[in-house]
Amino acid sequence: MKCNQMTLCLFFFIVFALSSVVISEDVHAIAAKTGEVDTQTSLNVRSGPSTSHEVVGSLTPGEQVAYTDNGDGWGELVDGSGYISLHYITNHDGEPVDRSSAKHDSVPLNNERIVLDPGHGGKDSGAVANGLMEKEIVLDIGKRTRDILENAGFAVLMTRDEDVFVSLEERTAMANAWGADQFISIHANGFSNPAANGVETYYFPGSAAGKHMAANVQNQLVEHTDRTDRGIFEESFYVISHTTMPAILVETGFVSNADDASQLADANYRQTVAEAIANSVIDG
Ligand SMILES: [Zn+2]
CATH class of the missing domain: 2.30.30.40 (SH3 Domains)
Incomplete structure (x- = not known):
């Protein structure tokens, strides 16, 4: 290339400089x-x-x-x-x-789809007491449960995996659209009487599959958490009555009870609860 004029040389230099910047950015973007x-x-x-x-x-x-x-x-x-x-x-x-x-299998090892539904979130804190917010406790338990189930080969969808508000309609629509096999809503209780304590699980009235799930979770929770066994109950909560698959709602303890709250504040307890929920799914 001959450059007879200074401006032409400068022009080519600028074009060259710009293109090398673009090229080097592209190379950086695809670096694996x-x-x-x-x-x-x-x-x-x-x-x-x-x-x-x-x-x-x-x-x-x-x-x-x-x-x-x-x-x-x-x-x-x-x-x-x-x-x-x-x-x-x-x-x-x-x-x-x-x-x-970078080879991969085309399908998950286990095709069972589990929706985990940590209650509340964002502007809705859920029960608040003893320095705890239900929305934070149940999100952490949900993530821990997800990790265990995913490692066990289950497909897991969380209705929220961060501190955001998700309506009950959105939660159930998500699960129904995904074609989930099981829906597990995770909550912590709050009550005006601070003496109320323990764990309990709800299922849709008359649902045999829901009752089976609820009994499994409740047994696991009682066996591993040393909390009061409040039992399993039929209840038409929105998320378990508007989902098309077997669904339960787990109450993992009372933030309003000092002893339960000290447990809920402890990551070891939340991990134990997550393992109890996950085991109930894995063991079926
Ligand atoms: Zn709740």
């Missing part, structure tokens, strides 16, 4: 990382970067994956098959992408 699936059973591949997105496949433990990391905790698989939670990926080594290693 590799890692290994660190789960006990399987890892869900979803259609988008959140647990609200549909499960479109699964990866097996120890499987090598190549993905791009957008910094939101989710990785986009470079083979275009979907998104994975980077929470379950280890050995982020940043090595060059080996596209042949």
